[in-house]
Amino acid sequence: MLTRPDRLWTLGEEDIEALEIGAAILGTGGGGSPYIGKLRARQALREGNKLRILPLEDLPDDAKVVALGGIGAPLISHERIKEGREGLRCVRALEERLGFKADAIACEEIGGQNAMEPLITASLAGLPVVDGDGMGRAFPEMQMTTYSIYGHRSTPSVMCDPHGNVVIFDHAISETWHERMARACVVAQGGASTLASAPMSGAFVRRFSIPNSYTKAIALGRAVREARRRHEDPIAAVCEKENGRVVHTGKIVDLKRHLRGGFVTGEALIEGFDAHQGSRGSVLIQNENLVFKRDGTVEVVVPDLIIILDIDSGNAITTEMLRYGQRVAVLAVPCHPLLATPEALEVVGPKGFGFHDIVYRPMAGAQHEEAPVS
Amino acid sequence: MLTRPDRLWTLGEEDIEALEIGAAILGTGGGGSPYIGKLRARQALREGNKLRILPLEDLPDDAKVVALGGIGAPLISHERIKEGREGLRCVRALEERLGFKADAIACEEIGGQNAMEPLITASLAGLPVVDGDGMGRAFPEMQMTTYSIYGHRSTPSVMCDPHGNVVIFDHAISETWHERMARACVVAQGGASTLASAPMSGAFVRRFSIPNSYTKAIALGRAVREARRRHEDPIAAVCEKENGRVVHTGKIVDLKRHLRGGFVTGEALIEGFDAHQGSRGSVLIQNENLVFKRDGTVEVVVPDLIIILDIDSGNAITTEMLRYGQRVAVLAVPCHPLLATPEALEVVGPKGFGFHDIVYRPMAGAQHEEAPVS
Numbered sequence: 001m002l003t004r005p006d007r008l009w010t011l012g013e014e015d016i017e018a019l020e021i022g023a024a025i026l027g028t029g030g031g032g033s034p035y036i037g038k039l040r041a042r043q044a045l046r047e048g049n050k051l052r053i054l055p056l057e058d059l060p061d062d063a064k065v066v067a068l069g070g071i072g073a074p075l076i077s078h079e080r081i082k083e084g085r086e087g088l089r090c091v092r093a094l095e096e097r098l099g100f101k102a103d104a105i106a107c108e109e110i111g112g113q114n115a116m117e118p119l120i121t122a123s124l125a126g127l128p129v130v131d132g133d134g135m136g137r138a139f140p141e142m143q144m145t146t147y148s149i150y151g152h153r154s155t156p157s158v159m160c161d162p163h164g165n166v167v168i169f170d171h172a173i174s175e176t177w178h179e180r181m182a183r184a185c186v187v188a189q190g191g192a193s194t195l196a197s198a199p200m201s202g203a204f205v206r207r208f209s210i211p212n213s214y215t216k217a218i219a220l221g222r223a224v225r226e227a228r229r230r231h232e233d234p235i236a237a238v239c240e241k242e243n244g245r246v247v248h249t250g251k252i253v254d255l256k257r258h259l260r261g262g263f264v265t266g267e268a269l270i271e272g273f274d275a276h277q278g279s280r281g282s283v284l285i286q287n288e289n290l291v292f293k294r295d296g297t298v299e300v301v302v303p304d305l306i307i308i309l310d311i312d313s314g315n316a317i318t319t320e321m322l323r324y325g326q327r328v329a330v331l332a333v334p335c336h337p338l339l340a341t342p343e344a345l346e347v348v349g350p351k352g353f354g355f356h357d358i359v360y361r362p363m364a365g366a367q368h369e370e371a372p373v374s
Numbered sequence: 375m376l377t378r379p380d381r382l383w384t385l386g387e388e389d390i391e392a393l394e395i396g397a398a399i400l401g402t403g404g405g406g407s408p409y410i411g412k413l414r415a416r417q418a419l420r421e422g423n424k425l426r427i428l429p430l431e432d433l434p435d436d437a438k439v440v441a442l443g444g445i446g447a448p449l450i451s452h453e454r455i456k457e458g459r460e461g462l463r464c465v466r467a468l469e470e471r472l473g474f475k476a477d478a479i480a481c482e483e484i485g486g487q488n489a490m491e492p493l494i495t496a497s498l499a500g501l502p503v504v505d506g507d508g509m510g511r512a513f514p515e516m517q518m519t520t521y522s523i524y525g526h527r528s529t530p531s532v533m534c535d536p537h538g539n540v541v542i543f544d545h546a547i548s549e550t551w552h553e554r555m556a557r558a559c560v561v562a563q564g565g566a567s568t569l570a571s572a573p574m575s576g577a578f579v580r581r582f583s584i585p586n587s588y589t590k591a592i593a594l595g596r597a598v599r600e601a602r603r604r605h606e607d608p609i610a611a612v613c614e615k616e617n618g619r620v621v622h623t624g625k626i627v628d629l630k631r632h633l634r635g636g637f638v639t640g641e642a643l644i645e646g647f648d649a650h651q652g653s654r655g656s657v658l659i660q661n662e663n664l665v666f667k668r669d670g671t672v673e674v675v676v677p678d679l680i681i682i683l684d685i686d687s688g689n690a691i692t693t694e695m696l697r698y699g700q701r702v703a704v705l706a707v708p709c710h711p712l713l714a715t716p717e718a719l720e721v722v723g724p725k726g727f728g729f730h731d732i733v734y735r736p737m738a739g740a741q742h743e744e745a746p747v748s
Binding site: 169 | 538539542545546547555559562563
């Protein structure tokens with residue numbers, strides 16, 4: 001099927017190490033730590049499987065591409081390790097249900113754990129992973145992908161758990177209904193399963209993926225490692241790679257955090273120091289970092305990326321790992337233009353998270369390319 | 375497919391009225407009121423559909439029989455009327471998934487609302503309903519059928535809601551896992567959906583159904599109506615029809631009732647009068663009436679039927695309709711022998727409901743036929 005197999009990029013262990021760092025940063029506080037996923041991907045490599053990335057532009061129009069990822073609470077996958085072939089069972093059951101063969105695997109979410117799952121499943125299936133994703137970051141719900149936003153109907157989908165249960169969401173009347181039913185079911189399955197969505201055409205994936213996600217996440221991780229090796233500032237390296245800027249530096253002096261409906265919600269207050277001495281930042285959270293305010297005024301809003309890094313190591317701090325007293329830098333990175341269109345903002349803008357009184361304005365200084373869809 | 379179509383019993387409106395009464399009594403406090411279902415069945419009749427019952431012995435060995443019923447909280451189906459074709463969509467999706475044509479519909483649960491659902495769906499599909507069911511009463515969970523107990527694997531199953539969503543439980547590693555996932559999903563769908571299970575062979579259904587459920591439930595309802603018409607005691611009529619006896623008469627003087635995990639749980643205290651003056655009865659509840667005690671001593675235990683009737687009208691009182699001050703009769707009716715085998719008691723005996731310190735003993739005076747399975 002692939003027209004240019006010579007252009008496949010075969011990942012090595014060093015790439016996986018870099019992807020772990022890059023994906024954690026792009027998780028914007030959510031998506032869970034990719035650490036366990038990295039170990040699983042490395043094991044797949046050591047067992048002789050190939051982790052291969054397919055450039056987006058090499059995807060034929062009529063290729064059948066299956067997007068997949070973990071669904072559930074990221075923390076659970078640290079406590080209960082996956083059985084390992086959940087994703088492969090999903091792909092096989094989907095192929096059987098619809099009578100087709102998948103040509104490639106796509107990533108739903110490059111931020112956090114879900115950067116690794118497509119690679120692992122694809123390696124077991126002998127397929128490549130498309131160099132793109134549906135978020136360019138992490139979001140908490142399934143309808144929050146560019147695939148769904150730009151018209152893909154993700155059912156029939158298949159969800160598999162580590163026990164061997166297989167559920168087919170055969171038809172959902174909307175992407176939100178799909179999310180609602182799958183979320184209830186994953187909780188019954190123990191809180192961490194894998195889901196593969198109805199296949200997309202290569203033409204659709206080329207047009208509506210956030211492009212080059214794996215290339216960029218791995219390059220980002222490499223830049224951080226390189227800076228550390230040279231004893232340079234890893235945070236500056238992240239800003240340079242991602243066209244971002246440090247909007248705040250300070251110490252966490254107050255933290256409200258609740259588990260509500262399966263989501264981590266709350267607010268972190270960060271008393272400024274260094275260049276931000278005298279100002280107080282706050283980050284509103286729902287799994288991901290959603291809104292950054294300075295002294296009560298909104299400065300950065302989802303879908304732009306709000307990233308909290310440990311100020312010394314440059315390590316990403318996920319929302320569930322925030323602690324009183326941590327010394328952090330808050331970075332803002334402009335989202336991809338596909339997330340900033342009116343139809344995208346309905347789903348992944350502040351309204352999509354219940355912030356009805358906050359209007360999304362692109363980050364000051366962000367250079368948005370024109371979005372390729374009206 | 376049917377060898378003796380002349381033996382089909384076509385129901386009329388009077389049969390449906392009688393079934394409403396009989397099914398409510400056999401609900402043993404649960405299963406919900408069949409009232410709305412009766413209205414829907416009557417409408418189906420008036421629109422020219424046929425409600426037909428097939429004698430169990432006329433079911434060919436190789437017939438493909440699909441059992442179905444409502445799943446969720448009975449109360450919801452009184453507040454949000456079904457769209458009406460949920461069951462038919464389930465059957466059609468199941469046929470498509472597995473590549474077969476259903477020959478007949480079976481009833482999961484003759485007690486309560488679920489007596490009506492198979493009739494309505496079968497009438498829309500132009501199929502008969504087998505004269506049997508999987509409980510001979512009502513139970514709260516899906517694995518509590520003779521079909522599941524005696525070896526039928528109920529997946530793949532299909533669940534449809536009134537909105538148009540379709541979920542296939544393609545494989546569950548056990549009947550309990552099937553119940554767990556479907557229960558979570560039905561809550562997400564609004565709390566009242568319809569589910570059709572993987573087809574059973576005619577031979578299996580003949581052997582492991584509680585036999586003649588529709589015939590008996592309709593005869594029971596007729597006996598109650600006839601007693602009322604003659605100003606005789608309807609409660610005596612129920613006892614006579616069902617080989618039951620009145621174990622207590624009295625007034626409800628205390629009622630503990632909680633909603634816990636989607637179930638109604640609690641206990642009703644009944645201060646005796648008439649022949650039971652001076653003794654205090656109590657009924658332990660989980661959706662259905664499960665245990666009857668007199669002055670602290672267990673007398674009747676699930677799966678035997680414990681039925682609470684209004685002492686004047688003989689109307690069945692469901693657990694959610696119990697009220698302080700009601701004057702009631704408590705009836706005990708021996709369960710069918712298929713529910714009293716060791717393998718059945720594992721699932722539908724006191725242990726199946728968490729009463730680990732209560733041992734099932736058949737009702738004193740019950741004449742159990744020998745169970746047809748070892």
